[in-house]
Amino acid sequence: MAEAKGDTVIIKKYANRRLYNTQSSSYITLDHLAKMTREGVDFKVLDAKTGADITHSILTQIIMEEESATGEQMLPVNFLRQLIGMYGNSMQSLVPHYLEASMENFRSNQAKLRQAFEDSLGSNPLAKLAQQNLAMFKAAATAFMPGMSEDKPAEHEKAQEGELDALRAQMAEMQKKLDKLGK
Template structure:
């Protein structure tokens, strides 16, 4: 399972049969959801197809892996409040924005993860990296609050003298810049 893609550059095809078994066509072997989770962690690209219909069911399989990870009895990653907010976004007028926002946020987090961990391990809470993390978290909270409130924001004073409304305007500008960069990358 060490290869990121097949030799022809295509993602590995996994077939899911009616008996719920998963078959890796690249290695010609049956695998488990746990094996797929390992492939994700190893950055192995794959696509899961329903063996009978040929439909792409990768999304539902990845969702099932998350459900299994959350229910495994170990430490849960997704807080209840986040799950409630996420569920609340379904059917919301801002729902279409969420996938690209969450993807950009996760990509930004992954890019800065090692730097953030190093800064906190050294106990440098006033370092630029700690402030970057703090800003990223504030941006995510503000965006989620705005999306859930239907775009209505009440200005409140902050410690630094700025209001939430001013901060939100700055965050919107950052989001617009990120969206522009994502659009450019997508071309």
């Protein structure tokens, strides 16, 4: 799905509960919308019959499916109880702004932590040692497998990107463990 970032994709929901992406001219599922959300694609879901904006209810439905399908729940029961308790409260109008700001701060701090971790790898002697070991391993591999000596730049970049992705995955796993410890 290659929607351009910055453009709002219009999704129409029909009475038969089917979702239609007007940009790609195809039917999609809630899983597709969840993926689009993770990729930062801005979309709006409209009721095909009335034209009403139902994005909020669709996003809530995606959250409910994620909470029940994965087995790992992100929203603690106590948080949900407190959130429900805020409905009808005089502070209700402030909660959305507070939650948005909190989530933005969380994401910002997460990005700063990831950047600090990546920066520390460059000055870490153990990371340098690991890089030297990797270089020695590659040299040994090219000695035993002559085809390996044709180190193509694109393949090298892909390998480095894969290593970065592995580090990011490790950081995400560490973040999950830290979150569990914090509970």
